[in-house]
Amino acid sequence: MRRITLGDDRFWTVDALAHDLAALGLAAGDAVMVHASLRRVGPVLGGADGVIAALRRVLGPQGCILAYVSWLESFEDALDDDGRLDPALKPFIPPFDAATSRANPDHGWFAEALRTTPGTRRSGNPGASVAALGAGADGFTAHHAMDYGYGAGSPFARLVEAGGMVLMLGAPWDTMSLLHHAEHIADIPGKHVRHMEVPLATPAGTRWQPITEFDTVDPVVDGLDDDYFATIVDDFLALGQGRQGQVGDAACALVPAAAMTRFAVDWLERRFRA
Secondary structure, X not given: OOEEEEOOEEEEOHXXXXXXXXXXXXXXXXXEEEEEOHHHHOOEOOOHHHHHHHHHHHHOOOOEEEEEOOOOOOOHHHOOOOOOOOOOOHHHOOOEOOOOOOOOHHHOHHHHHHXXXXXXXXXXXXXXXXXXXXXXXXXHHOOOOOOOOOOOOOHHHHHHHOOOEEEEEEOOHHHOOHHHHHHHHOXXXXXXEEEEXXXXXXXXXXXXXXXXXXXXXXXXXXXXXXXXXXXXXXHHHHOOOOEEEEEOOEEEEEEEHHHHHXXXXXXXXXXXXX
């Protein structure tokens, strides 16, 4: 049964979502980074946990679900031009703890639901933090560098190396975080670099760690629209790359991470290479 009526509401079943995910092209053993809008999927029995259950049913024990979780920081606007915070404010700022810090709510409820699912692992770079559940989760999330957290050795790079996928489950195309990895490796001039210090929870107390990263808040170079990620994904899909379909009520896309990254790097380099 695809939908069950409970009172005045109709809910998608786990079976129905699993069917739709398989029809989209997701397969047993895949590693897939998921960006999800649960509102667009529609009411699901079990809510976010039902969506995770459907993904696990399709992926099987050798598959892995990943999500970009980042973290909920509230002090960034108070940093000075050198990326430092007034020392008088530091005692009031909760530190990042990979085990307990909430996912950034900008990434939707799915990210936090995956982060808190038993067995999930989480990488240690606060802003580029990724959660992973399933086979290889430790490998995807271990040793996440503090500087340039979307580059070599990051969970994003490892997803590409593993032949993984990216699933846009009703999420807007411009939220595809893998494209920050493409920004990192693209050979283009004038990339905006950000310097900031972040509080990390340690056994000895809070330690403020300087971090250097290409800008992921605004376009990485001048001359790009704020939502240019969506243009890259549209152009990729228009070439017949990846697959599009519907899961529940949501319009979705499933793309190979490696091909998506190569396309995005080429897209950037053709426009901006010196």
